[in-house]
Amino acid sequence: MTVHTPTARLSVPVEAFRLANGLDVVVVPDRRAPVVTHMVWYRNGSADDPAGKSGIAHFLEHLMFKGTARWPAGEFSKIVAGYGGQENAFTSFDYTAYFQRVPKEHLRAMMDYEADRMTGLAFDESVVAPERDVVLEERRMRVDADPAAQLGEEFSSALFVHHPYGTPIIGWEHEIEGLTRDDAFTYYQRFYTPENAILVVAGDTDLDEVRTLAEATYGQIAARGQAPVRKRPAEPAPRAARRVSLSDPRVRQPSLRRGWLTPTYLSGDRSEAFALELVADILGGGTTSRLYRQLCVEQELAAGASAYFMGSMVDRAAFQMSTSPRPGIDMAALEAGLDVALTTFLADGPSEIELSRARTRLVAETIFARDSQSSLARIFGASLAVGETVEDVLAWPERIEAVTREAVIEAARRYLRPDRSVTGLLLPAA
Amino acid sequence: MTVHTPTARLSVPVEAFRLANGLDVVVVPDRRAPVVTHMVWYRNGSADDPAGKSGIAHFLEHLMFKGTARWPAGEFSKIVAGYGGQENAFTSFDYTAYFQRVPKEHLRAMMDYEADRMTGLAFDESVVAPERDVVLEERRMRVDADPAAQLGEEFSSALFVHHPYGTPIIGWEHEIEGLTRDDAFTYYQRFYTPENAILVVAGDTDLDEVRTLAEATYGQIAARGQAPVRKRPAEPAPRAARRVSLSDPRVRQPSLRRGWLTPTYLSGDRSEAFALELVADILGGGTTSRLYRQLCVEQELAAGASAYFMGSMVDRAAFQMSTSPRPGIDMAALEAGLDVALTTFLADGPSEIELSRARTRLVAETIFARDSQSSLARIFGASLAVGETVEDVLAWPERIEAVTREAVIEAARRYLRPDRSVTGLLLPAA
Numbered sequence: 001m002t003v004h005t006p007t008a009r010l011s012v013p014v015e016a017f018r019l020a021n022g023l024d025v026v027v028v029p030d031r032r033a034p035v036v037t038h039m040v041w042y043r044n045g046s047a048d049d050p051a052g053k054s055g056i057a058h059f060l061e062h063l064m065f066k067g068t069a070r071w072p073a074g075e076f077s078k079i080v081a082g083y084g085g086q087e088n089a090f091t092s093f094d095y096t097a098y099f100q101r102v103p104k105e106h107l108r109a110m111m112d113y114e115a116d117r118m119t120g121l122a123f124d125e126s127v128v129a130p131e132r133d134v135v136l137e138e139r140r141m142r143v144d145a146d147p148a149a150q151l152g153e154e155f156s157s158a159l160f161v162h163h164p165y166g167t168p169i170i171g172w173e174h175e176i177e178g179l180t181r182d183d184a185f186t187y188y189q190r191f192y193t194p195e196n197a198i199l200v201v202a203g204d205t206d207l208d209e210v211r212t213l214a215e216a217t218y219g220q221i222a223a224r225g226q227a228p229v230r231k232r233p234a235e236p237a238p239r240a241a242r243r244v245s246l247s248d249p250r251v252r253q254p255s256l257r258r259g260w261l262t263p264t265y266l267s268g269d270r271s272e273a274f275a276l277e278l279v280a281d282i283l284g285g286g287t288t289s290r291l292y293r294q295l296c297v298e299q300e301l302a303a304g305a306s307a308y309f310m311g312s313m314v315d316r317a318a319f320q321m322s323t324s325p326r327p328g329i330d331m332a333a334l335e336a337g338l339d340v341a342l343t344t345f346l347a348d349g350p351s352e353i354e355l356s357r358a359r360t361r362l363v364a365e366t367i368f369a370r371d372s373q374s375s376l377a378r379i380f381g382a383s384l385a386v387g388e389t390v391e392d393v394l395a396w397p398e399r400i401e402a403v404t405r406e407a408v409i410e411a412a413r414r415y416l417r418p419d420r421s422v423t424g425l426l427l428p429a430a
Numbered sequence: 431m432t433v434h435t436p437t438a439r440l441s442v443p444v445e446a447f448r449l450a451n452g453l454d455v456v457v458v459p460d461r462r463a464p465v466v467t468h469m470v471w472y473r474n475g476s477a478d479d480p481a482g483k484s485g486i487a488h489f490l491e492h493l494m495f496k497g498t499a500r501w502p503a504g505e506f507s508k509i510v511a512g513y514g515g516q517e518n519a520f521t522s523f524d525y526t527a528y529f530q531r532v533p534k535e536h537l538r539a540m541m542d543y544e545a546d547r548m549t550g551l552a553f554d555e556s557v558v559a560p561e562r563d564v565v566l567e568e569r570r571m572r573v574d575a576d577p578a579a580q581l582g583e584e585f586s587s588a589l590f591v592h593h594p595y596g597t598p599i600i601g602w603e604h605e606i607e608g609l610t611r612d613d614a615f616t617y618y619q620r621f622y623t624p625e626n627a628i629l630v631v632a633g634d635t636d637l638d639e640v641r642t643l644a645e646a647t648y649g650q651i652a653a654r655g656q657a658p659v660r661k662r663p664a665e666p667a668p669r670a671a672r673r674v675s676l677s678d679p680r681v682r683q684p685s686l687r688r689g690w691l692t693p694t695y696l697s698g699d700r701s702e703a704f705a706l707e708l709v710a711d712i713l714g715g716g717t718t719s720r721l722y723r724q725l726c727v728e729q730e731l732a733a734g735a736s737a738y739f740m741g742s743m744v745d746r747a748a749f750q751m752s753t754s755p756r757p758g759i760d761m762a763a764l765e766a767g768l769d770v771a772l773t774t775f776l777a778d779g780p781s782e783i784e785l786s787r788a789r790t791r792l793v794a795e796t797i798f799a800r801d802s803q804s805s806l807a808r809i810f811g812a813s814l815a816v817g818e819t820v821e822d823v824l825a826w827p828e829r830i831e832a833v834t835r836e837a838v839i840e841a842a843r844r845y846l847r848p849d850r851s852v853t854g855l856l857l858p859a860a
Contacts, residue, residue: 051480051481052661052662052663052664054663151669153669154670154672157591158591161588161596162587162597167592172663172664173666174666231481232482233484233602234602234604234605236604238584239580239583239676240580240581240584241674241675241676242584242588243672243673243674245671246669246670419677
């Protein structure tokens with residue numbers, strides 16, 4: 001058994017403040033190399049897309065690269081590349097984020113640029129329609145060409161029948177087709193504001209420098225008066241077991257996934273979310289996990305098996321498992337094996353060894369994350385964007401350490417109920 | 431074989447006109463008894479509930495009985511009862527309707543009343559919260575106490591993952607709980623307008639009398655300028671077979687339902703909706719239907735079997751089948767029997783006898799409906815409320831007559847695909 005140190009608190013020199021216009025700033029000094037990671041997070045994601053306008057958060061992320069009066073489209077990307085830097089952006093259910101990683105002396109330029117496109121986006125009519133086609137093509141490549149992605153959409157729709165987490169982040173095709181310049185502009189005006197944004201700077205800098213630069217750049221943006229409100233329909237409690245199955249001749253490797261709705265760190269009983277992190281690791285974290293050992297090694301039913309939980313969601317989380325049959329094993333046999341593994345776990349709970357190993361692994365992961373400047377920036381940004389605090393991030397390993405065996409068993413029994421499960425099957429054509 | 435007359439057109443003396451303020455009026459004279467049926471239909475139903483405010487159409491239907499300045503709550507209901515009349519109201523996905531059936535001399539009073547509450551609803555704060563509790567109790571009785579109703583909600587959510595037809599008409603409990611006086615008032619202001627309403631009067635009256643009375647009552651309401659627009663998210667094309675199963679110790683009679691998304695008379699290819707009416711009757715209309723004969727009589731698997739299609743929906747319809755096992759028959763056997771019956775039908779199509787019988791039955795049903803004053807009023811009201819015309823109603827039997835065997839087979843094959851089906855299972859506790 002691993003012996004735990006009494007405090008597994010994350011030790012990172014992080015400082016936070018807020019500009020007068022409401023923009024939150026987080027600074028994570030990291031002097032190991034002369035580079036900085038600069039990220040702006042907006043507290044709006046696809047789950048905030050207005051009804052009938054799914055995909056607009058992601059569409060706007062694309063349009064954010066289409067230029068301002070100061071920097072015509074492509075201009076700034078060339079500058080970042082010229083510095084030997086990297087840039088990217090991503091849209092999730094609860095947030096949208098933009099980032100650059102550059103040599104430290106260019107931090108001010110990044111701030112100038114992001115502050116500029118927070119309010120000055122050009123929205124030329126001429127770029128909207130072609131960019132919408134780009135997004136539609138992205139959807140076709142990612143979803144239409146991939147049966148697993150199609151099942152993924154069906155699975156999410158079955159898990160979230162009412163809440164917008166059931167709608168794909170990229171949007172439904174027919175709604176993307178209907179997105180207009182006005183839709184995007186209205187959305188931009190609503191969400192791209194200093195009060196809705198979080199600046200995260202990690203790297204070879206310090207609080208004073210970031211404060212000075214941020215005030216000179218982002219600080220010049222006028223406050224809007226208040227932050228936009230997230231207004232989302234809540235998911236009703238499920239009453240039935242649900243299944244979706246998709247057969248397609250392109251499927252080479254069949255697979256089975258199973259999911260359940262659960263609380264998150266922000267919604268419902270937070271302590272249960274900590275326990276569910278452990279449940280996911282015990283059941284499906286790597287090759288020493290329950291599911292892997294039982295289904296892949298001992299019973300030789302599966303080619304792979306894993307479980308996954310991500311509790312940093314604003315409204316509801318999904319606990320998920322996934323497994324694939326070995327060649328020659330049929331799905332019913334694999335599913336029966338999964339059912340037995342799960343029933344046994346719910347009845348007996350984890351062994352002390354399993355629990356201890358899971359705690360150690362989860363804590364170690366956060367320690368490892370500390371080693372990556374961009375991971376750290378991402379962890380702080382994502383956590384704050386959904387409503388967690390810096391303290392929540394730092395205390396996370398401690399809280400994981402503190403979860404008892406009883407709490408793990410109780411959370412698993414409460415949420416991983418067969419009669420509330422969603423099962424997804426990806427099958428070759430019959 | 432039944433011989434059809436060449437024209438099965440519905441022969442009903444119906445007349446329609448529009449008031450200057452936009453209110454549509456339909457008059458169906460019927461002199462057989464000295465009574466009138468008076469209905470007001472609003473072109474808004476639960477599918478027009480704003481996101482996160484499910485149940486508001488139905489909640490407003492309740493509030494419509496809570497009084498105006500002229501008629502305090504309960505006053506008018508007493509008057510109608512005093513006339514020996516009946517009154518009621520109902521909310522559906524696409525419309526909300528109010529009706530009274532009274533001796534003919536009281537038609538004017540009904541018009542006075544409905545015109546008054548179209549704009550003059552009191553909305554006393556004191557009635558809103560108690561009435562919301564009434565609705566919550568109604569939901570508890572109808573849904574929470576009935577596993578079949580719970581499965582029904584799950585089934586609809588699985589069929590419509592995005593379009594609001596997947597949300598219960600009565601609303602999700604947590605959203606009903608959040609409905610406020612302001613929500614109801616805003617909704618009322620938006621939808622309860624002359625341009626959004628249809629008046630249907632059937633019975634012992636005529637066009638001139640209805641016109642005179644309608645102008646003196648409804649005609650006094652100011653036009654709003656334009657009718658409210660229905661704005662609903664569209665359903666994405668399904669890509670997977672979906673199943674929901676609900677087990678409950680209260681279930682005495684297990685059952686299985688299966689459904690598919692289809693076009694309607696208003697959306698998609700209308701001719702397919704006519705063909706699907708015939709498919710439903712051939713497969714599951716009464717004890718001479720395919721499913722009943724094969725599953726109940728020949729194979730002795732089922733206690734009942736039926737199919738159902740209702741094409742008068744604004745956006746999408748659901749073709750549905752339902753069956754229950756005989757005692758001792760397990761669901762897997764029943765489902766296998768249903769699969770075979772359906773596969774055979776899709777392969778071979780209907781016999782000429784089956785097709786002819788279905789045409790005759792559907793046409794006869796509309797002829798029978800002519801005999802009921804309130805049925806006729808309801809047919810015209812519902813059809814016009816979703817966007818059909820008087821001519822659509824009158825020509826419906828002719829159009830059913832005109833559907834070919836090839837069209838029936840084609841529509842069945844196109845829509846009743848196993849890999850696009852939704853299956854619902856209601857089971858006793860395991």
